[in-house]
Amino acid sequence: xxxxxxxxxxxxxxxxxxxxxxxxxxxxxxxxxxxxxxxxxxxxxxxxxxxxxxxxxxxxxxxxxxxxxxxxxxxxxxxxxxxxxxxxxxxxxxxxxxxxxxxxxxxxxxxxxxxxxxxxxxxxxxxxxxxxxxxxxxxxxxxxxxxxxxxxxxxxxxxxxxxxxxxxxxxxxxxxxxxxxxxxxxxxxxxxxxxxxxxxxxxxxxxxxxxxxxxxxxxxxxxxxxxxxxx
Amino acid sequence: xxxxxxxxxxxxxxxxxxxxxxxxxxxxxxxxxxxxxxxxxxxxxxxxxxxxxxxxxxxxxxxxxxxxxxxxxxxxxxxxxxxxxxxxxxxxxxxxxxxxxxxxxxxxxxxxxxxxxxxxxxxxxxxxxxxxxxxxxxxxxxxxxxxxxxxxxxxxxxxxxxxxxxxxxxxxxxxxxxxxxxxxxxxxxxxxxxxxxxxxxxxxxxxxxxxxxxxxxxxxxxxxxxxxxxxxxxxxxxxxxxxxxxxxxxxxxxxxxxxxxxxxxxxxxxxxxxxxxxxxxxxxxxxxxxxxxxxxxxxxxxxxxxxxxxxxxxxxxxxxxxxxxxxxxxxxxxxxxxxxxxxxxxxxxxxxxxxxxxxxxxxxxxxxxxxxxxxxxxxxxxxxxxxxxxxxxxxxxxxxxxxxxxxxxxxxxxxxxxxxxxxxxxxxxxxxxxxxxxxxxxxxxxxxxxxxxxxxxxxxxxxxxxxxxxxxxxxxxxxxxxxxxxxxxxxxxxxxxxxxxxxxxxxxxxxxxxxxxxxxxxxxxxxxxxxxxxxxxxxxxxxxxxxxxxxxxxxxxxxxxxxxxxxxxxxxxxxxxxxxxxxxxxxxxxxxxxxxxxxxxxxxxxxxxxxxxx
Numbered sequence: 001x002x003x004x005x006x007x008x009x010x011x012x013x014x015x016x017x018x019x020x021x022x023x024x025x026x027x028x029x030x031x032x033x034x035x036x037x038x039x040x041x042x043x044x045x046x047x048x049x050x051x052x053x054x055x056x057x058x059x060x061x062x063x064x065x066x067x068x069x070x071x072x073x074x075x076x077x078x079x080x081x082x083x084x085x086x087x088x089x090x091x092x093x094x095x096x097x098x099x100x101x102x103x104x105x106x107x108x109x110x111x112x113x114x115x116x117x118x119x120x121x122x123x124x125x126x127x128x129x130x131x132x133x134x135x136x137x138x139x140x141x142x143x144x145x146x147x148x149x150x151x152x153x154x155x156x157x158x159x160x161x162x163x164x165x166x167x168x169x170x171x172x173x174x175x176x177x178x179x180x181x182x183x184x185x186x187x188x189x190x191x192x193x194x195x196x197x198x199x200x201x202x203x204x205x206x207x208x209x210x211x212x213x214x215x216x217x218x219x220x221x222x223x224x225x226x227x228x229x230x231x
Numbered sequence: 232x233x234x235x236x237x238x239x240x241x242x243x244x245x246x247x248x249x250x251x252x253x254x255x256x257x258x259x260x261x262x263x264x265x266x267x268x269x270x271x272x273x274x275x276x277x278x279x280x281x282x283x284x285x286x287x288x289x290x291x292x293x294x295x296x297x298x299x300x301x302x303x304x305x306x307x308x309x310x311x312x313x314x315x316x317x318x319x320x321x322x323x324x325x326x327x328x329x330x331x332x333x334x335x336x337x338x339x340x341x342x343x344x345x346x347x348x349x350x351x352x353x354x355x356x357x358x359x360x361x362x363x364x365x366x367x368x369x370x371x372x373x374x375x376x377x378x379x380x381x382x383x384x385x386x387x388x389x390x391x392x393x394x395x396x397x398x399x400x401x402x403x404x405x406x407x408x409x410x411x412x413x414x415x416x417x418x419x420x421x422x423x424x425x426x427x428x429x430x431x432x433x434x435x436x437x438x439x440x441x442x443x444x445x446x447x448x449x450x451x452x453x454x455x456x457x458x459x460x461x462x463x464x465x466x467x468x469x470x471x472x473x474x475x476x477x478x479x480x481x482x483x484x485x486x487x488x489x490x491x492x493x494x495x496x497x498x499x500x501x502x503x504x505x506x507x508x509x510x511x512x513x514x515x516x517x518x519x520x521x522x523x524x525x526x527x528x529x530x531x532x533x534x535x536x537x538x539x540x541x542x543x544x545x546x547x548x549x550x551x552x553x554x555x556x557x558x559x560x561x562x563x564x565x566x567x568x569x570x571x572x573x574x575x576x577x578x579x580x581x582x583x584x585x586x587x588x589x590x591x592x593x594x595x596x597x598x599x600x601x602x603x604x605x606x607x608x609x610x611x612x613x614x615x616x617x618x619x620x621x622x623x624x625x626x627x628x629x630x631x632x633x634x635x636x637x638x639x640x641x642x643x644x645x646x647x648x649x650x651x652x653x654x655x656x657x658x659x660x661x662x663x664x665x666x667x668x669x670x671x672x673x674x675x676x677x678x679x680x681x682x683x684x685x686x687x688x689x690x691x692x693x694x695x696x697x698x699x700x701x702x703x704x705x706x707x708x709x710x711x712x713x714x715x716x717x718x719x720x721x722x723x724x725x726x727x728x729x730x731x732x733x734x735x736x737x738x739x740x741x742x743x744x745x746x747x748x749x750x751x752x753x754x755x756x757x758x759x760x761x762x763x764x765x766x767x768x769x770x771x772x773x774x775x776x777x778x779x780x781x782x783x784x785x786x787x788x789x790x791x792x793x794x795x796x797x798x799x800x801x802x803x804x805x806x807x808x809x810x811x812x813x814x815x816x817x818x819x820x821x822x823x824x825x826x827x828x829x830x831x832x833x834x835x836x837x838x839x840x841x842x843x844x845x
Contacts, residue, residue: 045550045705046551046706046748047705047706047707047748048706048707049706049707049708049746049747049748052746063745063746064551064553065551065748068551068553069551069553070553070554087741087742087745087746090738090739090741090742091707091708091742091746094707094708094711094712094715094739094742095707095711097715098711118731118735119715119718127707128704128707128710147546147704149704150529150702150703150704151699151700151701151702151703151704151710152699152702152704152710152714153704154703154704154705154710
């Protein structure tokens with residue numbers, strides 16, 4: 001029989017299977033915590049930091065990522081406090097300024113309530129979420145992709161920059177890439193910093209019903225827990 | 232050696248041999264003094280002693296750092312505790328003939344008090360040393376780093392013997408907890424509690440790790456300890472391993488510290504040869520071995536999880552610490568990681584008792600702490616003071632105040648993760664909580680003093696640059712957040728700043744420090760936060776008046792020649808690489824602002840202070 005632990009999610013005490021991460025637990029209860037680098041079947045690495053929650057320990061709140069946090073008996077989690085919403089919005093603002101041409105990132109930003117971006121746009125075509133690297137290594141055991149370089153120079157690359165013959169050309173890396181979804185033509189071009197109607201409606205939904213999963217159009221290949229049937 | 236009795240008898244033999252010496256010349260042979268030629272001096276003294284037939288009765292001990300690097304090479308002659316500074320190879324003959332043979336003091340080599348100009352004979356009377364409490368550093372002088380015999384003769388490994396003979400692991404942990412020792416690497420986590428949870432954690436084998444990947448700009452406490460007294464660190468690790476129940480240990484030394492690496496390697500081999508490392512140590516049934524690992528030059532590898540990843544042979548990147556390393560650390564086994572200075576404190580606590588250690592320091596921070604005092608201060612070097620000593624004592628009494636007459640403005644403590652504190656905070660006692668409350672930190676112990684010629688916005692820019700270079704790039708807020716902060720600060724120093732940017736900077740700083748994955752990111756905003764808190768006027772001057780009050784930011788300053796002071800000597804004219812200066816000989820010169828690249832050479836060249844910055 002499956003073992004359960006009990007955690008307090010936004011005030012509700014709920015049972016979750018032992019070994020589940022807090023993010024998966026929240027998603028399974030219909031609480032949509034925005035996330036980018038998380039893919040249900042891959043090892044969590046906690047790099048996009050969007051899925052931050054507050055973990056209450058000994059009366060103190062600690063900000064941590066829910067995708068790397070295993071649910072333990074008695075844990076108290078706040079997924080949607082004022083502080084978390086603020087931090088998430090600022091993170092998403094930074095993120096969308098890095099890659100304003102990705103539909104997934106645009107949607108996430110809108111979902112997190114970003115209405116203005118205060119940084120100059122940079123048009124990078126990779127946000128180093130590591131989805132491709134992990135799927136290549138963990139699912140296909142090909143290791144044809146990896147991270148190269150440190151800090152600002154970090155990038156995803158084939159070994160020695162050449163496509164190796166052990167690349168299985170499965171294209172899963174492309175399927176999972178948040179940058180491959182055709183961008184929404186609406187929002188946030190330099191000089192016209194306003195939201196298109198679709199994004200504006202998402203922002204208002206996110207504000208009015210903060211805990212619900214808005215169908216965030218994360219795209220066909222871009223798998224949210226909802227698409228993989230976890231909900 | 233197979234028993235504790237053998238260790239004791241060896242110690243007695245060695246100590247008797249030491250007592251039979253007529254005198255000892257203790258010469259600092261550490262990196263700083265060696266760079267000023269102490270190895271040449273050592274050769275000269277050796278030759279001189281041999282010529283006079285003194286090589287058996289007088290010991291020349293080349294040791295680790297004495298701390299007062301500013302006046303190196305330094306030496307102490309015993310008996311008499313005579314302190315010589317700025318010694319060169321040419322002085323060897325006089326030192327041996329006068330001081331050793333005739334017991335006279337060589338006046339010109341003595342340290343002169345900068346205030347009174349009086350010569351000080353004894354090391355203990357030198358103002359730099361007087362205000363210190365050199366519990367750890369003072370022992371550097373007693374041993375040659377390459378000699379385990381020295382260490383044993385001075386009572387080394389007696390704490391290990393005591394632990395193996397009389398104490399249970401629980402008692403050792405109890406003693407460490409009672410001492411109040413806290414991690415010296417920056418976090419300040421109680422060491423005894425860390426050991427306790429590691430002992431309680433399930434999993435075999437357990438590991439003990441010494442973090443010697445010290446990377447803060449201007450800090451070198453750990454290097455000096457490992458270079459000067461490596462056996463103290465090993466003994467600390469042995470005691471810790473016994474308490475935790477660990478079988479293997481690692482010393483992770485950064486490869487940029489060749490001397491520390493060498494001395495740690497030699498120490499491990501010596502300890503193995505004497506049976507102080509390996510199987511069944513001193514017949515107690517306790518086994519422990521130590522391996523030396525070299526770090527490949529990443530600042531982030533000083534972070535515990537990144538260091539462990541690096542030890543495993545993976546890329547040195549931190550991982551989330553939702554499960555602590557005392558439960559799942561190196562190779563997913565319980566691991567205890569402590570910094571060099573923390574380990575070096577352990578044998579002393581066992582030897583002198585937790586009450587002795589807890590008697591020093593403040594309520595929550597016990598013992599002493601070593602700081603690397605650098606920057607615009609007269610006496611730079613390593614200083615060790617009791618926790619709770621005011622910053623003012625460190626900077627003025629020990630450091631001797633501002634280096635060249637320009638007033639001290641701030642002190643940056645704790646390395647890139649720390650913050651800048653203004654003079655109004657100089658009465659704060661140095662302990663973990665007080666400095667953290669003031670917006671800085673004790674950190675690993677870097678202390679950079681800044682004077683009026685330092686632009687605080689430029690300082691923030693420097694540290695952001697450093698952190699951007701050293702960020703591993705794994706998590707988004709650290710990689711991009713630091714980059715964006717640097718972008719904004721650069722805008723401000725180059726005159727493109729706008730008033731909204733201060734709020735944006737504060738916003739960013741909060742985001743980065745709250746959401747980053749590891750301690751590097753979580754503290755990366757500290758230089759910005761603390762300078763904004765205490766030196767906001769400088770930011771505002773840069774933004775609103777497009778002016779750099781300290782005259783540092785090139786885009787905001789202008790060089791100009793004061794006609795009344797200019798004597799027309801032509802020194803600046805000849806020095807200017809861009810031919811931006813014109814003027815007749817003996818007549819006033821002028822700088823053509825359009826050609827000037829603001830390199831500042833004319834300002835340095837002018838002997839009459841006629842070139843001014845505005």
